[in-house]
Amino acid sequence: MLRNRIAAGELTPGSKLSEQSLSTSLGVSRNTLRQAFTILAGESVVTRIPNRGVFVASPGAEEVREIYRIRRTIEPAAVLWGELTPRTLDEMEAIVQRAQAARNAGSVTDMADANQALHRAVVGLTGSATLQELMDRxxxxxxxxxHAMASAPDFHSHYVERNVELVKRLRAGEREEAAAGLRAYLDAAEAELLGHLAGTGH
Structure with a gap:
């Protein structure tokens, strides 16, 4: 639940996670909550600062590089060798349509949600629960x-059309082109994020 709340932006980077209020709101013991913090700290989603408490992490440049090392390895492989069925293609098509509608409505959050959902669906093509769990992290x-890109709201809009293109190529059976396009996409996104983080002093 904590991971989902952080992923949904309800708990923002740098915010302190209060044991007392969270154990009450989640209806769990402090002991259970501490175990959850330990798991999330291992996933780099929260940071423990001795004598200060637990905070939602604020990823910097090295964390961004690591995210893209993982994504560049898993996602193109999923596109090349994953199991494509008419149903999964329809689901991906629906996701990119949602992204286009969000872009047209100017909703950054919905655009980000849809873009993330598409990449989750890409990894889903592998049929591997372990890879899906890694991708969720x-x-x-x-x-x-x-959240660091809030001052660059057009960040997600660049990638909507690339996602549309990706689904088109998959539907046409052009897996190698789709994988190459996806790698270029991930390279571009990483460079843009790193450039932005450098500009904001993160």
Whole structure:
């Protein structure tokens, strides 16, 4: 639940996580909550600062590079060798349509949600629960990076058409072109994020 709240932007980077209020609102013991903090700290989603408490992480340049190392390895492979069915293609098509509608409505959050959903669906093509779990962790950390991009609201809009193109290529059976396009997309997104983080002093 905490990972989901962080991924949804309800708990923002740098904010302190109060044991007392969270254990009450989630209806769990402090012991259970501490175990959750330990797991999330291992996933780089929260940071423990001795004598100060637990905070939602604020990923910097090295974390962004690590996110994209993982994504560049998994996502193109999923596109090349994952199982494509008419149903999964329809689901991906629906996601990119949602992204286009969000872009047209000027909703940055909905655009980010749809773009993230598409990349989650790409990894879903592998059929691997372990890779899906890894991707969920990566996407939760990506959300934290997106908060740093709040001052660049057009960030997500560049990638909507690239996602449309990706689904078109998959539908046409052009897997190699789709994988190459996806790698270029990930390179561009990483460079843009790193450039932005350098500009904001993160």
């Amino acid at each position: 990566v996407l939760a950390e990506m959300r934290l990076v997106f």
